[in-house]
Amino acid sequence: MSLTEKRAYLEAIRRRYQQASRGNKSKILDEFCAVCGYNRKYAIRILKKRRAKKRAKPGPKRWYDPAMLLEPLKAIWLATDQMCSKRLKVALKEWLPHYEKEHGDLDDVARFRLYGISPATIDRLLKPLRIDHPTKGLSGTKPGRLLxxxxxxxxxxxxxxxxxxxxxxxxxxxxxxxxxxxxxxxxxxxxxxxxxxxxxxxxxxxxxxxxxxxxxxxxxxxxxxxxxxxxxxxxxxxxxxxxxxxxxxxxxxxxxxxxxxxxxxxxxxxxxxxxxxxxx
CATH class of the missing domain: 3.30.420.10 (Ribonuclease H-like superfamily/Ribonuclease H)
Structure with a gap:
């Protein structure tokens, strides 16, 4: 019996073992030790344990609020002729002071977030807006094949x-x-x-x-x-x-x-x- 199969069997009978009477626990324990080949004391210990909660995968926490950043980001993006995210990240340092003069001061948190925003985050925030503001027009190019x-x-x-x-x-x-x-x-x-x-x-x-x-x-x-x-x-x-x-x-x-x-x-x-x- 593989380790994976033993773990699956353990999860299947754990709750039944914990809710059983003293006599039934002994029967379940006998069966569990016979099937998995565990020592009786070890089997009792793992059957009494509560099921471990899955831990979330480690990763960076989202440290920006989309609603807080979207309005100034959208205004600057349109004013810069819809720059790509990599260029817009650099341009924010030049454009943000002018935005604040026109629309009022941002709070310190929003300003700090905008100065530190990544190109990938800019792309995520602006993705819905790109549909409403297309930059590509109709193509009138017809190929001149002969030459x-x-x-x-x-x-x-x-x-x-x-x-x-x-x-x-x-x-x-x-x-x-x-x-x-x-x-x-x-x-x-x-x-x-x-x-x-x-x-x-x-x-x-x-x-x-x-x-x-x-x-x-x-x-x-x-x-x-x-x-x-x-x-x-x-x-x-x-x-x-x-x-x-x-x-x-x-x-x-x-x-x-x-x-x-x-x-x-x-x-x-x-x-x-x-x-x-x-x-x-």
Whole structure:
């Protein structure tokens, strides 16, 4: 009989033994010793014991009150354009004094908790709010399949030492449907300096997009040296290839991997702060 089976048998008869009369206890004890092979004195001792309560697993106690922290945390999170939790933890030290000036002083406990809050706790508290405050809009990117092989993929940033290497993307202003004609925003962001230019174009045909890129290039305080785009057909077309690469000083033209938005993280961030946050 295994130890586990003996323990299970002990738990099964313990209560019956403790409630039995003197004579019945002797019979139960005889049976228990015969089945498990225990010494009689030892068997009496363990049968008399009360069942041990399970101890809770050790771990950190929750030292924050969600209701106390959620209101200031939500206000600062929205004011910082819905920062990720790791960045928001650092930003709290800068933003909390301004929050208190606007909304009144927090008590010492709440302030102490907010300064010491972890990114994981921030994520837990803000999880319900992220559903009501989505940051992702409709995607209007349609792949330009024919020219993918002619335009190399850039999977990491150039070894940037000077301005001029830019990321480009478009944002649709279409409401809840991509059907029909509407305005698109064209955004170009320099990787080194974060210099950003925005233009509006009706639809996103190659002619209109190239006209806006030309207009942006004329207004740049530096020379355009590189252009990195997603896989949308507004960029992967012969017209833009000719404009960027068939010139005296060709512009380095690359594209990101499909479904890897972080490849164009700089312009994606500006799409939110400079376009979606202002115009929807």
């Amino acid at each position: 993918k092989n002619q335009i190399p993929i850039r999977t990491d940033n150039w070894d940037i030492t000077q301005p001029g290497f830019m990321e480009v993307d478009t944002v649709a202003h279409c409401g809840n449907s991509l059907a029909g004609d509407f305005v698109w925003s064209l955004t170009m962001t320099d990787i080194l300096t974060a210099w950003t230019e925005n233009r509006a174009t009706w639809n996103k045909g190659a002619t209109g997009v190239i006209a806006k890129i030309k207009n942006i290039e004329k207004s740049l305080p530096f020379t355009l040296l590189g252009c990195d785009c997603d896989n949308g057909s507004e960029f992967l077309n012969h017209h833009l290839i000719r404009y960027l690469m068939k010139r005296g000083a060709p512009v380095q033209f690359t594209r990101s991997r499909a479904y890897h938005k972080n490849d164009n993280a700089h312009v994606e961030q500006k799409n939110w702060t400079h376009v979606r946050h202002l115009f929807g």
